Amino acid sequence: MSDYRYVGKDIIRPDGPDKAAGKAYYIHDLKRPGMFFGKIKFSDQVHARIINIDISKAEKLPGVKAVITAYNTPKVRIGFLRDNFALKKDKIRQYRDEIAAVAAIDPDIAEEAIDLIQVDYEPLPGIFSPEEALAESTTLIHETDARGRPRKDNMVPVRFRHDSGDLETGKKEAKYTAEGVYSTPLVQQSCMGTAGCIAEFDMNNNLTIWAKTQIPFLAQRDFNQALVAIGLRGKNTRVIVPTLGGGFGSGLDTHAYEYIAILLAFRTGHPVKILYSRDEEFAYLSPRQSSQTKIMQGCDEKGKLTFRSIDVLQDNGAYTSWGATYPSVMMLPATSLYRVPNIHFDSQMVYTNNTYCQAMRGYGNPELSWALENNMDELAEAAGIDPFEFRMLNSNTADETTPMGLKFSTCALKECLKITAGKLNWKEKRGKGKKRGVGMASLLHVGGGARIYRSDASGLILKLDDYGNVYAYHGGVEMGQGLHTVLTSAIAESLGVLPEKVFINPTDTGTCPWDVGTHASRGSFMAGNAAILATQKLRDRIFKMAEEIFPAEVEKNLKKILKKNPDFKPVEFDVKKAARRENFDMKDGFLFIKDAPDEDWLHLELGRFLRAVHFRQQGQMLTTEAFYDPPNELPDWNKGYGNMSATYVFGTQGVEVEVDTETGEIKIVKMVATHDVGRVLNVQGLKGQFYGALAQGIGYAFYEKLESEDGKIQNTNFRDYKIPTIQEMNFPIDLEFIETDDRFGPFGAKGVAEPGLVPTAPAIANAIYDAIGVRIRDLPITPEKILAALKKVP
Amino acid sequence: MKHEISFVLNGVEMRVRVAEHLRLIDLLRDELGMTGTKEACGEGECGACTVLVDGRAFNSCLYPVLEIEGKDVVTIEGLRDAENKLSVLQTAFVESGAIQCGFCTPGMIMSAKALLDANPEPSEDEIRDSFQGNLCRCTGYVQIIAAVKQAAQKLKGSS
Numbered sequence: 037m038s039d040y041r042y043v044g045k046d047i048i049r050p051d052g053p054d055k056a057a058g059k060a061y062y063i064h065d066l067k068r069p070g071m072f073f074g075k076i077k078f079s080d081q082v083h084a085r086i087i088n089i090d091i092s093k094a095e096k097l098p099g100v101k102a103v104i105t106a107y108n109t110p111k112v113r114i115g116f117l118r119d120n121f122a123l124k125k126d127k128i129r130q131y132r133d134e135i136a137a138v139a140a141i142d143p144d145i146a147e148e149a150i151d152l153i154q155v156d157y158e159p160l161p162g163i164f165s166p167e168e169a170l171a172e173s174t175t176l177i178h179e180t181d182a183r184g185r186p187r188k189d190n191m192v193p194v195r196f197r198h199d200s201g202d203l204e205t206g207k208k209e210a211k212y213t214a215e216g217v218y219s220t221p222l223v224q225q226s227c228m229g230t231a232g233c234i235a236e237f238d239m240n241n242n243l244t245i246w247a248k249t250q251i252p253f254l255a256q257r258d259f260n261q262a263l264v265a266i267g268l269r270g271k272n273t274r275v276i277v278p279t280l281g282g283g284f285g286s287g288l289d290t291h292a293y294e295y296i297a298i299l300l301a302f303r304t305g306h307p308v309k310i311l312y313s314r315d316e317e318f319a320y321l322s323p324r325q326s327s328q329t330k331i332m333q334g335c336d337e338k339g340k341l342t343f344r345s346i347d348v349l350q351d352n353g354a355y356t357s358w359g360a361t362y363p364s365v366m367m368l369p370a371t372s373l374y375r376v377p378n379i380h381f382d383s384q385m386v387y388t389n390n391t392y393c394q395a396m397r398g399y400g401n402p403e404l405s406w407a408l409e410n411n412m413d414e415l416a417e418a419a420g421i422d423p424f425e426f427r428m429l430n431s432n433t434a435d436e437t438t439p440m441g442l443k444f445s446t447c448a449l450k451e452c453l454k455i456t457a458g459k460l461n462w463k464e465k466r467g468k469g470k471k472r473g474v475g476m477a478s479l480l481h482v483g484g485g486a487r488i489y490r491s492d493a494s495g496l497i498l499k500l501d502d503y504g505n506v507y508a509y510h511g512g513v514e515m516g517q518g519l520h521t522v523l524t525s526a527i528a529e530s531l532g533v534l535p536e537k538v539f540i541n542p543t544d545t546g547t548c549p550w551d552v553g554t555h556a557s558r559g560s561f562m563a564g565n566a567a568i569l570a571t572q573k574l575r576d577r578i579f580k581m582a583e584e585i586f587p588a589e590v591e592k593n594l595k596k597i598l599k600k601n602p603d604f605k606p607v608e609f610d611v612k613k614a615a616r617r618e619n620f621d622m623k624d625g626f627l628f629i630k631d632a633p634d635e636d637w638l639h640l641e642l643g644r645f646l647r648a649v650h651f652r653q654q655g656q657m658l659t660t661e662a663f664y665d666p667p668n669e670l671p672d673w674n675k676g677y678g679n680m681s682a683t684y685v686f687g688t689q690g691v692e693v694e695v696d697t698e699t700g701e702i703k704i705v706k707m708v709a710t711h712d713v714g715r716v717l718n719v720q721g722l723k724g725q726f727y728g729a730l731a732q733g734i735g736y737a738f739y740e741k742l743e744s745e746d747g748k749i750q751n752t753n754f755r756d757y758k759i760p761t762i763q764e765m766n767f768p769i770d771l772e773f774i775e776t777d778d779r780f781g782p783f784g785a786k787g788v789a790e791p792g793l794v795p796t797a798p799a800i801a802n803a804i805y806d807a808i809g810v811r812i813r814d815l816p817i818t819p820e821k822i823l824a825a826l827k828k829v830p
Numbered sequence: 831m832k833h834e835i836s837f838v839l840n841g842v843e844m845r846v847r848v849a850e851h852l853r854l855i856d857l858l859r860d861e862l863g864m865t866g867t868k869e870a871c872g873e874g875e876c877g878a879c880t881v882l883v884d885g886r887a888f889n890s891c892l893y894p895v896l897e898i899e900g901k902d903v904v905t906i907e908g909l910r911d912a913e914n915k916l917s918v919l920q921t922a923f924v925e926s927g928a929i930q931c932g933f934c935t936p937g938m939i940m941s942a943k944a945l946l947d948a949n950p951e952p953s954e955d956e957i958r959d960s961f962q963g964n965l966c967r968c969t970g971y972v973q974i975i976a977a978v979k980q981a982a983q984k985l986k987g988s989s
Contacts, residue, residue, distance in 0.1 A: 052924035055932030056916055058866020058906035062933065065865035226967050228870045228878060228933035281933040282967055314871040516931025516968045720927035720973070727970030728930065754875035754965060762961040762971040769972065 041623070042525040043783045046720045047535045049521040051279070051514065060279040063232040063248050068307035071234065072101050072139040074300045075146035076293060076310070077153045078320060079124070079133040082747040083177075083389045084157035086126055089136060093152040099145035102303040103153070104296070105136040109303070110266045112295050114258070117193070118182035120355035120392070122262070122295035128157070129177050129354035130389055131748045132320040134292045139300040139308050162389040163190065164747055166328070166351045169386035177354055177387035192352045192385040196363035198371050198676025199380050200439040206343025206378030210334025214415035218331065218407035218813045221741035223324040224317075225396050226759050229281015231321055232311035235297040243273045243301075247294060250287035250513050251553035252277055256545045258290040262298060277543040283515035284732075285395030286321060288555050289357045293320075318752035322394035323742050325350050325359055329407035333376075339421045339429045343378040346370050348404070350385045353392030360385055362400030364488060365481075365556075367676055368684075369404050372438035373480040374412070374430035379439055381676065389747045395555065397729070398790045401481055402736060402797065406815060409477035409798035413805065422466065423802065424457045427478060432686070434776075441669075441677045444684055446776035448712035449478060452688035459708040459770050460690040466806060471697060472705070475802025476690040477795035483714065483786030484682030484778070485666040486556035493665035494562035495549025496570045498527065500658040502650060504625050504643030506531060506538045510566070511551030512559045513543050517789055518721035522560040525718060526567035526782055531574060532622030533642060549661055557685070557787030560717065562664060564782025569662035577658060578645070579620040582627055585648050586620070586640055587611045593637035607633040667780060682780040685788060687711035689730075689795045693803040697826055700819030702738065702804060704767040711771075714778040714786035726771050726792040731760045733796025738764075738816050837898045840908025854893035855879045858905060866906035866936050870965075877964030880937035880944075881905045887944035889963070906936035909943065918988070919943055922981035923974070930968035938964050942978045951982060 054060045091103040106125035114120050124133045136153050140146035163169050163177065169190040180186055181193070207213075234246040243263060249255045252275040259273035280287070293310045300308040312321065330347045352360060363383035370381040416426035432438070434447040456476055457463075465474045485492045497509040506527060514520045520540045528535040541547060551562070590611055597604050614629045621630050626639040649656055671678025692705040709726055716722055739758040743750040751757040777784035797815055805811045810825040832847045839862075848857055858864045858881070867890055870878035874889040881890045882904040909917045916924065919942055929935050938961065945952055945960035952960070957978045966974065 046927075048924060049927075049929065051932065052929050053916055053920075055929050055935050056920040056923045056939065057910060058864075058936045060932050061865070062868070064868065065859075228876065228931060228965065228967050229868075230870065280931060282931040284967070314873070314876075518930070724927045724930055724969055724973055727972040728968045729970075731970035732967070753873060754871055755873075759965060759967060760970075761965060762958050762975070765971045766958060769970075 040529055040783065042529045042535055044716050046718060047521060047525050049518055049721065050524055050540060051520060062229050062279045062281045063234070063246060064229060064311060066234060066246055066278055068234055068236055071307040071309055072141060072300070072304055073143040073146045074137055074139050074297050074308045074310040075143065075150050076134050076296060077136040077150045079128040079131055079135050081128060081157045081159060082131050083160040083162040084128055085160065086124070086128060087156040087158055090154040091136060094138060094149040097145065097149045097152060099141045100138055100149045101141065101306070102139045102300055103136060103149065104299055104303060109299050112262050112265045112299070113182065114290060114292060114295055115355050116289065116358050116360055117356040119178055120292065122292050122299060130391055132391055134296060137296045137300060139304050162747055164388055164390060166349050166386045166388065169388045177389060190387040192356055192360055192387055194360045194385060195383060196367055196673060196676060197382045198367055198440060200371070201378030203343055203345060203378050203380050207334060209336055209342040211337045212415060212419040213332060213334040214411055214418050215332035216411055216414065216813055217328060218410055219328045220326060220403045220406055220815045222326045222393070222744060223396060223736060223740045224742055224757060225284040225286040225323070227282030227284060227286055230312045230314060230317045231286065231291065231293065232309065233294050233297050234307055234309045235301040236307035237301055237305070241268050241271050243271065243298060244276065245273060245294065245298065246276045246278055248280060248287055249275065249277060250283045250515065250555055252513065252543055252545050253511055253550050254553055255290050259298065262295050266299065266302060274544065274546040277513055280513060280515040283513065284397045285399065285555070288395040288553065315752045318757060319749045322357055322359070322392050324396035325352070325362060325393040327403040329404060331407045331411045333411055333415050335415055335419055339419050339426055341374060341376040341430050344376045345380040348383040350383065351388050351390055352385045353388060353390045355392040357392060357394035359394040361488065362403070364673070366400040366404035367440060368442065368482065369401060369408055369480050371440035372442045373408065373478065374427065375432060390744055391747070391749060397732065398794050399556065401479065401790065401794045405477065405479055405794050406798050409795060410801055410811065410813065413475070413802045424453060424462055424476060427453050441679050442684060443679045445780055446683065446712070446714065446778045447686055448774040448776050449686040451774050452686055452710040452712060453478065455710045455772055456688040456690040456708045460692060465692065469807065471695045471807050472692065473803045473806030474690060474692045475799050475804070475806055476688055477798035477802060478688040479686065479791055479794040481685050481791045481794060482556050482681035483685035483788070484561055484780050485558045485668055487668045487670045487680050489552060490670060491665060492552055492668060493663055494551040494566050495661060495663045496563065496566035497549055497659065497661045498570045498574060500646055502643060502647045504533065504537055504641060504646060506533055508538060508540045509548040510540065510563055511543060511548040512563050513554040515554065517559065517725060518718065519554065519559040519563060521721050522717050523563045523567060526564045527571060530568050531571035533625045537625055549663065557789040559789065560785065561781060561787040564717070564785060565666070566662050566664040568782055569664055570660055573660045573662060574658060575622065577660070578622065578627070579617040581649055582620050582645065583615050583617055585645055586615050586627060589640050589644060589648055590638055597637055606637065607635060609633055609638070683714065683778045683786050685712055685786045685791050687791050687795065689799045691799045691803045693800065693807055695804060695807045695822065697808060700822035702817065702822070706768050706770070708770045709792065710774065711788065711791060712774045712776050713788050714781040715775050715784035716773050717783065717785050722773060722788065723771055725788055727769065729792025730769060730796055731765055733793035734764060735760045736793065736815060737797035737800045741816055833896060835896060835899045837900060838902045840904055848895050850896055852895040853891055854881065854895050854898060855890040857895045858890060864905055864907050868933055868936055870933060877941060878934050878937040880940040880964065882940060882944055885944065885947060887941050906939060909939065918984050919946065919981040922977040922984065926977035926980055927973040928969060928977035934964060934966045938966065938974055942981065946982055946985060950985060
């Protein structure tokens with residue numbers, strides 16, 4: 037199909053060898069000269085007024101360099117709605133509120149000092165469920181908004197709605213309907229590398245911060261605002277991203293601990309490191325939001341969907357992160373997965389005294405798809421149609437514009453459904469009961485960026501040196517997903533050099549061009565397209581200069597050969613005449629003329645060419661930049677309309693399960709995952725993304741839930757918060773990738789970081805229903821819930 | 831109170847003075863600057879800090895430092911060969927796509943090393959058992975198992 041040299045081939049991931057050797061440096065491994073260790077005093081009340089904070093004992097402890105509170109530092113407002121503060125004053129709103137912080141010469145002393153800080157509180161009544169928050173009007177989590185205007189209720193002022201067609205008409209046209217309420221829990225990202233940072237000021241009061249972030253450039257903006265707040269207007273932040281140790285959305289916001297490290301570094305004049313322990317990570321880092329989704333769908337006699345009505349209620353917790361925009365992504369499947377003419381979608385989010393939430397892989401899509409794809413099966417049953425056939429009947433196709441205005445340049449949903457059904461032996465296995473069952477679920481997600489800001493762009497600088505090496509400076513973040521592997525192969529492919537000659541520099545706002553952030557499955561899509569743009573510019577310049585340089589240099593080649601072998605007879609070829617920019621090509625680091633004879637002397641090594649270009653009077657260096665902004669739209673959120681991504685990914689996952697009705701245990705017999713990926717850029721890396729996402733989907737389905745009691749997280753370790761181990765991932769997984777060769781994708785590829793976990797849980801729930809006739813609507817699906825539901829079955 | 835202990839670290843005889851409350855991982859990372867061994871939970875649940883002590887895999891976050899007196903300790907830094915190249919096992923992890931964020935990788939490799947040293951031709955179940963205490967959030971483990979199989983195959987061919 038393609039004659040690519042590196043795209044679609046398994047080049048070795050550039051950071052692989054260092055990671056295998058233990059030589060990759062994570063924030064945990066970094067030290068700065070003169071560095072102090074910061075530690076945070078978190079609240080031990082959930083909703084209360086602060087009466088007094090006594091730091092005198094902590095300050096006197098030998099080895100303590102600074103003790104800060106909101107009372108002895110400038111006010112630093114943070115967060116998506118600026119409703120949060122680095123350190124809390126007057127009032128605390130959640131168990132994890134930051135009351136004070138210490139910088140000390142070692143972590144043990146810092147910890148000891150924290151225990152010496154005394155806080156007196158006046159407790160307030162707490163709100164711990166969204167229903168209470170909606171009903172409550174006397175207890176307000178926030179009495180005022182960020183501008184000081186009084187608030188009347190606990191609603192988060194972020195709402196995403198979409199209404200199209202006419203719901204009542206759709207309901208009238210429906211012969212069959214199905215409705216239900218489906219819920220999902222708080223889930224922890226559980227990066228193996230915990231959160232942390234080092235903040236350091238130079239003597240001009242400019243800040244450098246080594247941050248575990250996915251948004252270095254937005255973080256730079258956030259931190260620069262904090263510098264203004266602490267009296268350093270006009271000063272700058274440089275954000276450097278060390279090897280990440282996992283992200284999964286946890287780096288999409290800046291966090292209070294980072295601002296606290298900045299305050300401590302400024303107070304002490306020394307670098308300050310704050311590193312979360314696992315216990316702190318579980319208790320004090322923002323998880324994935326919980327959700328309740330009320331859904332009703334209807335179809336006509338033939339099974340065509342006539343309407344869909346969805347209302348989502350989410351518990352935001354005490355403060356607001358970017359995660360509050362989950363419903364903007366929920367709106368995609370809500371309006372556009374399967375064809376539905378009449379749609380209502382609304383989302384509400386409330387403040388409570390629970391831990392505040394943030395982004396996690398899938399960003400609202402797993403939550404919404406959990407409801408939607410369960411309900412699709414229920415409606416199919418009501419209509420007496422096989423759920424696979426039902427999905428086929430309502431499937432999207434390419435070149436469709438959906439009610440939300442999404443434009444599907446390519447769409448292989450039907451193929452995904454068919455292949456998944458085929459591999460599961462759907463026809464033979466479906467509906468046989470006997471404690472074995474098959475189920476499926478599909479997904480739609482962004483795959484060509486996601487314009488949620490005015491810019492959805494990503495920059496790339498390429499610098500060539502005198503040896504044919506290519507240095508890439510890119511603002512995206514490699515968190516393990518393989519961004520740098522894709523960028524390396526994209527540069528090697530489209531410039532025409534060997535992958536081992538491509539060096540990706542560390543992500544650093546001081547050296548790399550702007551990038552909006554590595555989220556929304558956009559990393560590879562953006563970097564790949566930026567690479568194609570930048571390399572094209574470089575090739576144009578190289579080929580232009582080659583008109584002059586190439587003939588002279590290959591002449592030298594020929595002379596050398598003739599010196600060694602005087603009998604050598606070169607093929608007749610007029611190099612000077614053929615040396616026109618449009619005739620040149622470059623592959624694997626050698627420049628050549630396309631229709632020239634295939635002789636060694638007519639191939640010019642890129643390094644030699646570059647030296648000849650550079651090392652002379654009026655010489656030149658070759659550096660270029662490209663700034664890729666995809667052809668997508670910032671949706672009009674008042675209408676819930678707009679083509680937010682340049683292209684979209686689709687997929688269907690199927691699963692066969694066996695249920696032990698004595699214990700309620702579910703065994704996965706087989707999983708099938710078929711995904712429209714546009715183009716496979718790296719088979720091994722792509723498989724790794726999907727295997728890993730499936731494991732997270734399995735965790736979401738069966739195990740993962742942060743238990744919160746009156747606002748306090750109870751399970752703060754891997755004993756009590758279970759993520760899948762190698763023993764749970766013990767079943768055959770059949771992955772199939774469909775290449776639709778999308779016209780907007782780099783080499784035809786779409787972004788694929790998130791989709792793998794989106795349909796996993798509903799596919800499992802649908803299979804369980806097929807096996808035992810029990811539908812669990814509340815994640816995770818535990819043996820206890822299965823047993824309880826079995827008891828209710830007549 | 832500091833104690834002097836002697837042990838072998840990656841083939842080199844060591845004599846160090848350590849505080850008695852330290853864990854082996856503190857000695858490695860904080861005192862000796864060997865940051866290849868990772869700490870991801872601090873309570874023996876995740877295996878990121880796995881090292882070999884007298885050939886067996888242990889969580890160095892649970893290992894009291896005084897107990898390594900006279901023992902032989904191998905860390906991820908000790909696996910490269912005499913020419914400083916990655917070992918067959920490490921290379922298999924790189925080539926099989928078994929590495930993503932890489933934070934669990936040193937621990938995974940040390941667990942696999944303990945397994946293959948004791949059992950050069952492990953079954954898939956034996957491979958799974960050897961990773962019982964190693965968590966990974968990125969890979970879904972599939973390619974990690976493939977890496978161990980590849981390494982076992984190559985090591986068999988070379989011996």
